Amino acid sequence: MMEENQYSDDIYGRARVQESDELKAYYKELESLGAGALWTVANDIEPWEPRSTSVPMLWKYEDLRHLVLRSSELVTPEEAGRRVVYLVNEKRKDVAAAVGWLYSGIQVTRPGEFTSAHRHRASALRFIMEGEGGYTVVDGNKIELEVNDFVITPNSTWHEHGVDAGGKTCIWQDGLDIPLVNALEANDYAVLEDKQELTAPLNYSPITYGCAGLIPADKVWDKPYSPLFKFSWKKVYPALLETQKVTEINPFDGIFMQYSNPLTGGHVMQTMGAAMQLLPAGFKGKAHKHTGSFVYQCAKGKGYTIINGKRFDWKERDIFCVPSWAWHEHHNLSDTEDACLFNFNDLPVIEGLGLYQGREYTENNGHQSIQ
Numbered sequence: 001m002m003e004e005n006q007y008s009d010d011i012y013g014r015a016r017v018q019e020s021d022e023l024k025a026y027y028k029e030l031e032s033l034g035a036g037a038l039w040t041v042a043n044d045i046e047p048w049e050p051r052s053t054s055v056p057m058l059w060k061y062e063d064l065r066h067l068v069l070r071s072s073e074l075v076t077p078e079e080a081g082r083r084v085v086y087l088v089n090e091k092r093k094d095v096a097a098a099v100g101w102l103y104s105g106i107q108v109t110r111p112g113e114f115t116s117a118h119r120h121r122a123s124a125l126r127f128i129m130e131g132e133g134g135y136t137v138v139d140g141n142k143i144e145l146e147v148n149d150f151v152i153t154p155n156s157t158w159h160e161h162g163v164d165a166g167g168k169t170c171i172w173q174d175g176l177d178i179p180l181v182n183a184l185e186a187n188d189y190a191v192l193e194d195k196q197e198l199t200a201p202l203n204y205s206p207i208t209y210g211c212a213g214l215i216p217a218d219k220v221w222d223k224p225y226s227p228l229f230k231f232s233w234k235k236v237y238p239a240l241l242e243t244q245k246v247t248e249i250n251p252f253d254g255i256f257m258q259y260s261n262p263l264t265g266g267h268v269m270q271t272m273g274a275a276m277q278l279l280p281a282g283f284k285g286k287a288h289k290h291t292g293s294f295v296y297q298c299a300k301g302k303g304y305t306i307i308n309g310k311r312f313d314w315k316e317r318d319i320f321c322v323p324s325w326a327w328h329e330h331h332n333l334s335d336t337e338d339a340c341l342f343n344f345n346d347l348p349v350i351e352g353l354g355l356y357q358g359r360e361y362t363e364n365n366g367h368q369s370i371q
Contacts, residue, residue, distance in 0.1 A: 100293025133167015301339025
């Protein structure tokens with residue numbers, strides 16, 4: 001906000017209008033009619049370069065796990081609807097976002113428990129953190145879940161989750177675009193009165209569409225999202241190791257592989273993408289920044305990420321976020337073992353709207369100084 005009779009020194013500013021009593025009266029008259037002068041807000045709404053209201057954050061799993069488990073003693077899945085401890089960015093509390101327009105939460109389900117089938121306009125995904133015997137049902141497809149599996153629940157699909165009576169308590173991370181869909185004023189929610197009818201054999205989707213690049217020639221898939229609902233860690237991790245043998249290590253991200261729609265090679269869903277990256281032993285990534293918000297979870301190993309000059313140390317199951325246009329670099333703390341980072345992001349929206357841009361950090365041999 002400009003002071004009286006002063007020009008704006010805002011580094012993002014372009015408007016340089018000198019205040020006067022006459023202008024103030026003019027602004028008030030516009031305001032009374034539901035209007036305003038663009039030059040009074042241009043410095044805020046048209047920055048010289050992208051800027052984010054989110055801040056980098058780290059959620060330590062060892063601090064949250066007992067509270068997540070405690071929720072299963074306090075409320076049932078039916079009472080809660082979805083029994084989840086959600087992660088909220090300090091600067092995005094008003095929209096319940098973990099970063100940007102992305103939501104993240106940690107859900108717990110005990111053996112024999114299940115959620116009612118429901119659907120919503122927001123897209124969702126899961127990354128399995130611990131447990132045995134977990135499953136999801138997506139539009140009649142029941143799929144078994146294992147640790148480090150990545151699962152999608154595309155928007156408007158009926159879905160429910162549970163753990164078999166003979167299994168072990170399951171915990172997974174939920175990722176949704178709820179803040180984005182709410183911002184677009186397009187969200188909705190519905191509950192199915194009964195359980196879904198199973199319309200396909202067990203694990204039909206991952207078996208049919210996850211077979212090493214083979215696509216059924218006699219099947220027609222006309223949905224705007226991937227027909228492969230689960231990406232198994234048992235296949236993903238070996239693929240990362242094999243790729244490492246024949247691919248030059250990316251100086252920023254190590255071995256970075258995107259989960260993709262096997263029919264198109266594009267993102268798995270229309271509004272959220274996901275990826276897994278392997279940081280080789282001793283890897284010290286260089287810093288860069290780009291548009292797009294990212295939520296990371298460590299799937300294997302330990303290390304740290306420097307975000308805008310601040311160091312965040314992580315190990316298995318820790319979750320952290322990198323806001324859009326934030327300088328960041330990933331480091332593997334081990335000289336003998338690789339580390340793996342899962343992430344989900346809003347790149348399908350950013351890229352689809354032509355908003356992606358990036359920049360490399362050129363000072364100090366590509367590495368930030370820690371503040």
